[in-house]
Amino acid sequence: MNDVIQTILRHRSIRRFKNEPLTKEETDQIIRAAQAASTSSFLQAYSIIGVTDKAKKEELAELAGSQDYVAENGFFTVFCADFSRHHTAASLHGQDIREAVESTEGFMVSVIDAALAAQNAAIAAESMGLGICYIGGLRNNLESVSSVLETPSHVLPLFGMAIGRPAQQHEQKPRLPQETVYHENTYNLNSDELKQQLQNYDETILQYYRSRSSGNKEITWSSQAASTLAHSKRLYLNAFTQEKGFLKGRP
Amino acid sequence: MNDVIQTILRHRSIRRFKNEPLTKEETDQIIRAAQAASTSSFLQAYSIIGVTDKAKKEELAELAGSQDYVAENGFFTVFCADFSRHHTAASLHGQDIREAVESTEGFMVSVIDAALAAQNAAIAAESMGLGICYIGGLRNNLESVSSVLETPSHVLPLFGMAIGRPAQQHEQKPRLPQETVYHENTYNLNSDELKQQLQNYDETILQYYRSRSSGNKEITWSSQAASTLAHSKRLYLNAFTQEKGFLKGRP
Numbered sequence: 001m002n003d004v005i006q007t008i009l010r011h012r013s014i015r016r017f018k019n020e021p022l023t024k025e026e027t028d029q030i031i032r033a034a035q036a037a038s039t040s041s042f043l044q045a046y047s048i049i050g051v052t053d054k055a056k057k058e059e060l061a062e063l064a065g066s067q068d069y070v071a072e073n074g075f076f077t078v079f080c081a082d083f084s085r086h087h088t089a090a091s092l093h094g095q096d097i098r099e100a101v102e103s104t105e106g107f108m109v110s111v112i113d114a115a116l117a118a119q120n121a122a123i124a125a126e127s128m129g130l131g132i133c134y135i136g137g138l139r140n141n142l143e144s145v146s147s148v149l150e151t152p153s154h155v156l157p158l159f160g161m162a163i164g165r166p167a168q169q170h171e172q173k174p175r176l177p178q179e180t181v182y183h184e185n186t187y188n189l190n191s192d193e194l195k196q197q198l199q200n201y202d203e204t205i206l207q208y209y210r211s212r213s214s215g216n217k218e219i220t221w222s223s224q225a226a227s228t229l230a231h232s233k234r235l236y237l238n239a240f241t242q243e244k245g246f247l248k249g250r251p
Numbered sequence: 252m253n254d255v256i257q258t259i260l261r262h263r264s265i266r267r268f269k270n271e272p273l274t275k276e277e278t279d280q281i282i283r284a285a286q287a288a289s290t291s292s293f294l295q296a297y298s299i300i301g302v303t304d305k306a307k308k309e310e311l312a313e314l315a316g317s318q319d320y321v322a323e324n325g326f327f328t329v330f331c332a333d334f335s336r337h338h339t340a341a342s343l344h345g346q347d348i349r350e351a352v353e354s355t356e357g358f359m360v361s362v363i364d365a366a367l368a369a370q371n372a373a374i375a376a377e378s379m380g381l382g383i384c385y386i387g388g389l390r391n392n393l394e395s396v397s398s399v400l401e402t403p404s405h406v407l408p409l410f411g412m413a414i415g416r417p418a419q420q421h422e423q424k425p426r427l428p429q430e431t432v433y434h435e436n437t438y439n440l441n442s443d444e445l446k447q448q449l450q451n452y453d454e455t456i457l458q459y460y461r462s463r464s465s466g467n468k469e470i471t472w473s474s475q476a477a478s479t480l481a482h483s484k485r486l487y488l489n490a491f492t493q494e495k496g497f498l499k500g501r502p
Contacts, residue, residue: 049433086477184303
């Protein structure tokens with residue numbers, strides 16, 4: 001197993017960092033890594049905002065649900081779907097790109113582009129001995145996040161990533177069994193098999209939560225997943241994404 | 252610069268592979284790497300379908316727009332947004348998760364989860380000396396792709412990834428300048444600055460396309476991006492995603 005795969009397999013989210021900014025060399029390397037990712041039709045339909053201003057970091061920490069490590073870390077980044085730049089590009093050629101940008105396909109292209117870039121940033125950072133944590137919590141209040149970051153139309157902040165020198169170590173959380181996530185040739189529709197796999201995995205996760213060094217709880221994967229999804233949240237995004245110029249295509 | 256960052260920065264899409272299947276050890280490592288990625292609220296809302304059946308690979312190659320390398324490679328994978336498994340999980344606990352799964356937030360969670368996993372798979376494969384190419388072309392006809400792969404409701408194939416021992420080498424395509432993609436604290440709204448950056452980059456890309464060892468053309472980034480987006484495609488996805496149980500939330 002080579003160093004790259006070891007780095008990838010060692011991942012765990014870090015939620016406490018030394019409050020020391022990364023060097024410019026470190027942040028440059030992370031951004032370069034992000035930009036090296038594949039991108040649909042070479043569109044590069046994303047932007048990365050590096051938040052170094054202390055007051056802004058604290059505001060975002062609050063918006064993300066009082067997650068201290070959003071403010072206290074080495075580098076806080078926000079990955080955004082971005083077609084604003086493409087509107088400018090199109091204007092140089094007298095082209096109208098609204099329909100594409102507003103379509104479901106357009107949304108998928110930009111979200112996927114941003115996510116691939118982000119995952120490269122994450123692996124690069126982890127290879128440098130840094131820890132990372134994706135911050136979906138920004139989606140609690142993207143309207144305010146957009147204000148803080150002054151993002152225009154056709155730019156949608158998707159998630160943050162806190163990066164820094166780790167100030168905690170903890171165990172990895174075991175993933176679903178491969179046979180649940182990976183299907184050969186056709187999607188495995190065997191419901192009894194799936195239930196059995198989930199019941200076994202529930203036991204694995206229960207043991208993990210009981211025995212990990214902190215944050216112990218009595219919960220299984222399926223009950224936690226069910227509970228997370230039963231309480232629909234962020235329904236305001238159905239409308240807000242449209243206000244920012246995404247997902248406006250009529251079916 | 253460590254091996255991991257070197258691997259990441261060396262990426263280029265490969266579009267010709269030796270038609271030899273990867274070993275089980277290789278494919279296992281790639282799937283394990285995929286599963287090690289971060290996932291929103293630990294939902295792991297994605298599936299990976301490995302297509303080894305020759306007839307299916309040829310069918311998908313046709314659907315993707317006659318891209319031979321979709322059929323001829325070492326391993327062809329399709330990454331899917333997946334909440335089907337969560338419906339099963341929720342049924343074990345008598346919970347109703349439809350609203351969350353149908354919301355824009357739900358779509359974002361599952362698409363991002365799948366993309367992070369895919370990018371890990373890509374980097375892992377490249378670290379093993381393999382080449383990869385994301386296949387967005389599957390979205391030309393997701394209805395047929397879903398038939399071939401027998402994916403149920405609440406599962407949406409997003410893109411493919413062809414992986415294999417490279418049978419070509421070529422130059423890397425230069426990315427947008429960092430100052431265009433990366434913003435400090437607030438989104439850079441300076442339109443004149445952006446136009447200047449795009450004009451410089453257009454020159455870079457024009458030179459790249461003129462001088463690369465094959466596939467030469469006379470085109471700039473901004474005209475190609477504008478042209479790609481001016482011809483809206485895959486508008487059927489606006490409705491199709493809804494048919495599969497995604498993006499049904501009323502704004």
